[in-house]
Amino acid sequence: MTPAFDVDAVRADFPILETEVDGHPLVYLDSGATSQKPRAVLDAERDFLERANSAVHRGAHTLAAEATELFEDARITVADFVGAEPEQLVWTSGATGGLNLVAGSLGYAGRLREGDEIVVTEAEHHANLIPWQELARRTGARLRHIPVLDDGMLDMHAAADLIGERTKVVAFPHVSNVLGIVNPVAKLVTLARAVGALTVLDACQSAPHLALDLPASGVDLAVFSGHKVYGPYGIGALWGRDEVLESLPPFTTGGSMITTVTLDEAEYLPPPQRFEAGTQPVSQAVALAAAVRWLGEHDLAAAHAHEAALEKRMREGLRSIDGIRLLGDTDAAERVALQAFVVEGVHAHDVGQFLDSRGVAVRVGHHCAQPLHRRFGVTASVRASAAIHTTEAEIDTFLDAVSGVRGFFGVGAAGARA
Amino acid sequence: MTPAFDVDAVRADFPILETEVDGHPLVYLDSGATSQKPRAVLDAERDFLERANSAVHRGAHTLAAEATELFEDARITVADFVGAEPEQLVWTSGATGGLNLVAGSLGYAGRLREGDEIVVTEAEHHANLIPWQELARRTGARLRHIPVLDDGMLDMHAAADLIGERTKVVAFPHVSNVLGIVNPVAKLVTLARAVGALTVLDACQSAPHLALDLPASGVDLAVFSGHKVYGPYGIGALWGRDEVLESLPPFTTGGSMITTVTLDEAEYLPPPQRFEAGTQPVSQAVALAAAVRWLGEHDLAAAHAHEAALEKRMREGLRSIDGIRLLGDTDAAERVALQAFVVEGVHAHDVGQFLDSRGVAVRVGHHCAQPLHRRFGVTASVRASAAIHTTEAEIDTFLDAVSGVRGFFGVGAAGARA
Amino acid sequence: MSGLESLYQELILDHAKNRRGFGLAEPGAHSATVHQRNPICGDEITLRVDVEGDRVASVTWEGAGCSISQSSASMLVALLQEDGGDEGMPTADVQVLIERFRESLRSRGKIPLDEETFADAAALSGVSKYTARVKCAMLAWVALEEGLRQA
Amino acid sequence: MSGLESLYQELILDHAKNRRGFGLAEPGAHSATVHQRNPICGDEITLRVDVEGDRVASVTWEGAGCSISQSSASMLVALLQEDGGDEGMPTADVQVLIERFRESLRSRGKIPLDEETFADAAALSGVSKYTARVKCAMLAWVALEEGLRQA
Numbered sequence A, B: 001m002t003p004a005f006d007v008d009a010v011r012a013d014f015p016i017l018e019t020e021v022d023g024h025p026l027v028y029l030d031s032g033a034t035s036q037k038p039r040a041v042l043d044a045e046r047d048f049l050e051r052a053n054s055a056v057h058r059g060a061h062t063l064a065a066e067a068t069e070l071f072e073d074a075r076i077t078v079a080d081f082v083g084a085e086p087e088q089l090v091w092t093s094g095a096t097g098g099l100n101l102v103a104g105s106l107g108y109a110g111r112l113r114e115g116d117e118i119v120v121t122e123a124e125h126h127a128n129l130i131p132w133q134e135l136a137r138r139t140g141a142r143l144r145h146i147p148v149l150d151d152g153m154l155d156m157h158a159a160a161d162l163i164g165e166r167t168k169v170v171a172f173p174h175v176s177n178v179l180g181i182v183n184p185v186a187k188l189v190t191l192a193r194a195v196g197a198l199t200v201l202d203a204c205q206s207a208p209h210l211a212l213d214l215p216a217s218g219v220d221l222a223v224f225s226g227h228k229v230y231g232p233y234g235i236g237a238l239w240g241r242d243e244v245l246e247s248l249p250p251f252t253t254g255g256s257m258i259t260t261v262t263l264d265e266a267e268y269l270p271p272p273q274r275f276e277a278g279t280q281p282v283s284q285a286v287a288l289a290a291a292v293r294w295l296g297e298h299d300l301a302a303a304h305a306h307e308a309a310l311e312k313r314m315r316e317g318l319r320s321i322d323g324i325r326l327l328g329d330t331d332a333a334e335r336v337a338l339q340a341f342v343v344e345g346v347h348a349h350d351v352g353q354f355l356d357s358r359g360v361a362v363r364v365g366h367h368c369a370q371p372l373h374r375r376f377g378v379t380a381s382v383r384a385s386a387a388i389h390t391t392e393a394e395i396d397t398f399l400d401a402v403s404g405v406r407g408f409f410g411v412g413a414a415g416a417r418a
Numbered sequence C, D: 001m002s003g004l005e006s007l008y009q010e011l012i013l014d015h016a017k018n019r020r021g022f023g024l025a026e027p028g029a030h031s032a033t034v035h036q037r038n039p040i041c042g043d044e045i046t047l048r049v050d051v052e053g054d055r056v057a058s059v060t061w062e063g064a065g066c067s068i069s070q071s072s073a074s075m076l077v078a079l080l081q082e083d084g085g086d087e088g089m090p091t092a093d094v095q096v097l098i099e100r101f102r103e104s105l106r107s108r109g110k111i112p113l114d115e116e117t118f119a120d121a122a123a124l125s126g127v128s129k130y131t132a133r134v135k136c137a138m139l140a141w142v143a144l145e146e147g148l149r150q151a
């Protein structure tokens, strides 16, 4: 039996969920793009800014000491959220910032050269694809990819063939932001470790929905974004093993990451400060800590069960509607409650507009995953993604709206507009 | 006659100014490190997050359309604040992010090579120094610097000699974050233009205090940070001339800055999107726009006159105290109300602690400008920096506290502790 | 008429299904072919314009996208064909039309498109209240504008 | 005693002016020289420790910084000289002292330093309430800890 989960109590924490769209209550199914923020997060940031705001790690004044403490406490809290030590957690501007840091730093370090290979998947978000393309182009390394099968799963046979002596980096998403499928991290890590390749995990879509223990996962580096885990924009984190972070030079440089600077050269601090040039997003770090603390106040097993039930309801509901094709339609994988689909005969943009008129907010387009859409023979899809505050009734409202799409646009069995 | 300026009305907008430190009202003289944020900024961000928050430039739903509009309006507002067009304004994580973008992009573009020269000043903040050191190291270019004279002014004779055929980039601060002196932008631009060098202006310390018209200034590129202009952390802007931005490749890559992406390569959007990989600091952009709008509601000429009066009071007051040495002590330059100094015989850290016990928050240390401190033969100094909300009475409190320092620590004429 | 129905009028859905001018004609002596893309949603169009003297002789196109972008292209062709007759519409007039179309779509519902001037395309008036969709409706028109510059 | 006066007790200001052990001794047979720096405020110290058998024979140092960092170094030397006598303090005891000193300074005022054990250095108890200054007070002690590891 799934434990009781009080979704109404959770919803009460989100001011925006009271919004109406066109006379309908907002049904926010776009958390995969960006999550909404609970009041505790908004309050924590505002409280910081009204009481303690000042430059951290500098200056002896009382506000600075308080701000520094809150900032470093935030690092401890967020590190703990992914099972890590604070020294292993680097603040970034977001997942994209973190992935560029890693690829850029490997480039500056001269860690790749002609003949080397970087392996990604066909299911990459552009953020975990283009930085590697650029790195490959600059170093002469070759970029290869693990194909996605028709059901959305990674082709692990191909992966075993691809990952070899020449492989220096294996980068992959924990959860695809289109398919919602949880990828086999342990297997990919085993393949990569066998050849001594560095593993980089894009945990953007897993961090809000799965319990993470990054050190135990076996990967070397991982990134996620604050704004997708009920936290603020403008902040994210890069986690790395001590010796891996230690081996990387800085990607960006400036204040607060140095020991001694002359006009000609600079000496850098150890990680994580080495990677944190300039004024950090201080109030955002405090707010992100509040977000993961807020998450932690809930029975997470129950929350996960709740989200799993939403996932099932959503996917089965979609399957039962005529003319709907799911991207990545498999029961074999663990999933999060995120699903992309196409409505045959109606462009995704039009579907989105129709759903919006019922108050249902979904994402339409390629979701920053053009290669994956091409793989499925489409240029755009509709994506619905739930969150901890989503209700079963909202999924039903969504499904009901989707059922009306083809009729409204006069395609399929329904023929002309109903 | 200086126009009347209602500083009390301004102060009422800043919740944090009501704070008490150790029983004393907070006298915040650390705005050079980070500014405090008026209520209008806090409200704008919160309002956005409670009403309109969602991913921008994507998806057809109502929230997304509203968020996109607010986000792009913010770009127009902030561009206007520096006299520019929105297409010329790139969001960054802050000034450090912007300077790394420029230096990194020039490096990727192969625009510098052995024999080329990059010219900075001896008065650089590390953020406008180390990225150029790294660029020089990676490309074989040579980094040179314009010396600072004893009175804190740039040695413009040396500048004229230094900037020559080989010079490809001239980067300099509009206002030094240690000396408070406004540098001769037009003269430096003339020297750089004569040899076809690119000019990069670090406008961090001028943006909050001087009216900026970047296109008219003659520079090619400029950066500033949101958190120093009464706005949020985690955001800043890079401004560039159309043709200059157009000529630069992206520095970081990912979603939202592309047209077509295949597994092997990506095509990039024109500026500013080309430089804005990944989810942008959306709520921060909205809040930064609120900050410059808030600033614009004031009579800025009066505000500048007010700050100029504070500057004079502060500097003359410090001069009249025994055992104080100002860094950059000249009447010949235009200045902002920011002044670094040393108290002979007492370490800056101890001075800061003493002032803190009187409620006065200043910055101590090297202020991310080690070379400039070395130039003046010290490793650390005390810096007081005022803002639009600072009162003359606060300057007096500060001066009074400074007068007590040497007595407390038992140095100088006062001898033993008073 | 609900907001949605004013956005998706029957006429729009009809044009989206029966697309006028769909399929590129052979290039003529003074023709230009332009590719336009909306990077946000992936809508794209390839439009070919053939100019004879100071007149727009023919416009054909291919592309994929939402019903707004598809019907807008179709309506544009219909408008040019109907108003231009056999010789085609004067290039200068077409440029004015495009400018006025843009102005209306950016007006957030303040400046409707009149049927007199815009024929079927006047049904796109409703789009101007949906800022996210304005680019869809503009796609073909911007492509034509660019084509006239090149031809 | 105000917060500030408990932080800057006379004893602290005295030690900051008359620094015990200031000036590096000639390196001995079993000595280590360590450089430590507080990157935040620029305080720095070069400390030399000479070990004989299982005892700390001498500690000397040079450096610049705030009165807390300077007096803390001076008080550390004084403590070792007074308690260690001519043969010097056992290395193991010194390591315990450093650990307890750290613990107290990180305790935010909860664990004061007792005069019995820490002599003049007990005056540094007040520092533990000023988190930004803890590193200043720790500088010499961390340098010695590192030196003992190397010697």
Ligand SMILES: Cc1ncc(COP(=O)(O)O)c(C=O)c1O
Pocket (backbone or CB within 6 Å): A255, A278, A279, A280, B032, B033, B094, B095, B096, B097, B125, B127, B128, B173, B175, B176, B177, B202, B204, B205, B225, B227, B368
């Ligand atoms: C002159 C100057 N340049 C650059 C910076 C760096 O700005 P940020 O730390 O916000 O990136 C600062 C402030 O720290 C500054 O004062």
Ligand SMILES: Cc1ncc(COP(=O)(O)O)c(C=O)c1O
Pocket (backbone or CB within 6 Å): A032, A033, A094, A095, A096, A097, A125, A127, A128, A173, A175, A176, A177, A202, A204, A205, A225, A227, A368, B255, B278, B279, B280
């Ligand atoms: C799987 C995945 N990777 C990377 C990103 C990029 O994250 P951000 O845009 O916050 O940097 C996203 C979200 O956009 C994502 O879903």
